[in-house]
Amino acid sequence: MSITAASVILKFKQEEEENIRQALQDFQQVSIEEQAPSGDLILYVEENDYQSLHKTCSELEKIPGTLGVYPCYVGEAE
Numbered sequence: 276m277s278i279t280a281a282s283v284i285l286k287f288k289q290e291e292e293e294n295i296r297q298a299l300q301d302f303q304q305v306s307i308e309e310q311a312p313s314g315d316l317i318l319y320v321e322e323n324d325y326q327s328l329h330k331t332c333s334e335l336e337k338i339p340g341t342l343g344v345y346p347c348y349v350g351e352a353e
Contacts, residue, residue, distance in 0.1 A: 278321050279328045282308070282348040283335075285316045291340025298338045304331060317347075325349075 287295045295316070299305055309317045318335075322328040328349070335344045 277351045279325050281320045281346050283318050284345045286342040288340045
């Protein structure tokens with residue numbers, strides 16, 4: 276069974292970082308991989324298919340304080 280995975284950059288208002296990190300805990304399929312020198316969060320998102328991946332990224336954009344969600348890599352893995 277393959278999964279659909281993406282590495283995304285989450286840009287946010289710096290004063291909202293704690294709230295953003297707290298909200299991300301509600302997404303079981305999302306993990307914080309690193310914080311970029313710019314302060315942006317680099318996330319790893321895993322879903323069953325592209326449609327679910329798109330839905331999750333759309334939900335990430337709705338977190339208050341989020342400025343944008345930018346995919347860097349999208350693909351399938353075994």
